[in-house]
Amino acid sequence: MKLSKLKLTDFRNFKNKLINFGDKITIVIGDNAKGKTNILEAINLLATGKSFHARVEEEMIRYSKEIARVKGRVFEGEERTDLEVTLTRGEITVGENPKKTEKVAKKKLKVNGAGKRLVDFSGILKTVLFGPWHLDLVTESPSLRRDFLDDVLSQVDREYKRASLSYSKGLRRRNKILYFIREEEASRSQLAFWDKLLIKNGDYISSKRAEFIDYVNATPDFNGQDFSLEYDKSAISEARLEQYKEEEVAAATTLVGPHRDDLIFMLKKGKSKARLPAGRDLSRYGSRGEQRMGVLWLKLAELEFIKQRTEQNPVLLLDDIFSELDHEHRDIVMDVVKNQQTIITTADPHFVKNLKSIEIVKL
Ligand SMILES: Nc1ncnc2c1ncn2[C@@H]1O[C@H](COP(=O)(O)OP(=O)(O)O)[C@@H](O)[C@H]1O
Ligand SMILES: [Mg+2]
Missing domain, CATH: 3.40.50.300 (P-loop containing nucleotide triphosphate hydrolases)
Incomplete structure (x- = not known):
């Protein structure tokens, strides 16, 4: 291209x-x-x-x-x-x-x-874009890592694009209804439609995010496997929505689902050469250089992922x-x-x- x-x-x-x-x-x-x-x-x-x-x-x-x-x-x-x-x-x-x-x-x-x-x-x-602001992806807020996932997956998958648009719209509507339930101006039954919509699209979004993360983890980094990514997934299901229903009304916001996902960078080996079998959180234990190396690894895997998925x-x-x-x-x-x-x-x-x-x- x-x-x-x-x-x-x-x-x-x-x-x-x-x-x-x-x-x-x-x-x-x-x-x-x-x-x-x-x-x-x-x-x-x-x-x-x-x-x-x-x-x-x-x-x-x-x-x-x-x-x-x-x-x-x-x-x-x-x-x-x-x-x-x-x-x-x-x-x-x-x-x-x-x-x-x-x-x-x-x-x-x-x-x-x-x-x-x-x-x-x-x-x-x-396109794959790499700017200085990406270098802080490891330590920045979760919303930036979610945006990153959305940007990558939207480029390779129309259905993902559609699902995430539909999910964000649905989320806004559902949060409004939660607010009206709290104000006693709406009933719980009005949530049913939006619950279904969020579960359906949310499932799709998290399964595609998981696939991308698996792909990145299978991509070698530069010194033998120093890094890995962990998907900190906020699953959405009827059972989970049921579990949080009181808190959701109290907060007037949806508490589970991919809009609460995060991506955690793990450091497995690092310069210290001490093997860390379980890995350590790169944002807390990594040096700034290691954190940047982690981002570089992710960006290069992104490039390969898009090439492979789109054949472009x-x-x-x-x-x-x-x-x-x-x-x-x-x-x-x-x-x-x-x-x-x-x-x-x-x-x-x-x-x-x-x-x-x-x-x-x-x-
Ligand atoms: N809407 C705008 N109209 C005119 N100039 C703008 C506008 N937005 C940004 N700029 C100017 O663009 C310049 C910054 O461009 P930028 O691409 O960040 O520069 P560089 O990356 O080369 O350092 C600044 O001088 C800024 O004032
Ligand atoms: Mg510039």
Whole structure:
């Protein structure tokens, strides 16, 4: 899979920008705040239909502009697909009078010129993104690890995407009903439909998460098996919902299910060379270097997983990670970049001087 070009119009700090990417490795070089991360955000927007760091999507529209547009051309073999995302603030002015506005959609997604829903748009372009913020995945909050699982699995499995959308909607409805039960404005019988919906989708989500975790655990890491992942699963079933029913009403929130899952990194061996048969929690016992190594292992397994499941090579996006990694980690990453189209951003060309057949984009 290849991204051949990207066109940005009033996206973040770019007024108008066209970038052509190399078939193999493209290095995007620019000083701080030149827009390196913004470019990868735009590419990822084409892949997922969402931003990986904007709190509100409007943030991506260039200051004081009304419309931002990102276009990309993707090749899978000979097959060409044009992707387009248009963002607005919800209204645009018509004609000369700035007070005369018209309501419009905040986001429009198009494939080859035809409008699409998010589920049909996302996943055509496949990417694996690795930025400095991932390096804290081991120690960050569980919700980030769940988001990570969702991002990976949504790329390889439409049914997962559908199940998780349906699950989150169902969860919001069910929590509302719990609230109304507490206020004595609804009865328990109103939960039945949502219980079923959550159990059905929740089961699917956790079985797919378990499959991915098994895959990662079967992926060798760098020094013999240093790490493993444990699935801290919050199972959802009729019995579990029955068990927590009083607490759920009291809290007006659903207490079991995949929205409470976590992923625990375990350290089995580590630099100390002392074998730890049962493993130790990497977030508490690992050094910072070991924690980062654990994340690198996970990200590389993610790349392999997507390749294997989709039989396509995702585009690897590396955002300024070399300055964050030590020598050993850098070498591991350098080894992987030539196996698929890779787009690397960096402020310091020194890190990439050994790479061959590269395209350079200067910002
Ligand atoms: N909506 C926006 N409109 C204009 N500029 C923006 C917008 N959002 C972010 N920026 C600018 O983009 C720059 C940061 O870009 P970024 O991609 O993070 O840089 P880099 O990764 O190269 O350090 C900042 O100067 C910021 O002010
Ligand atoms: Mg950046």
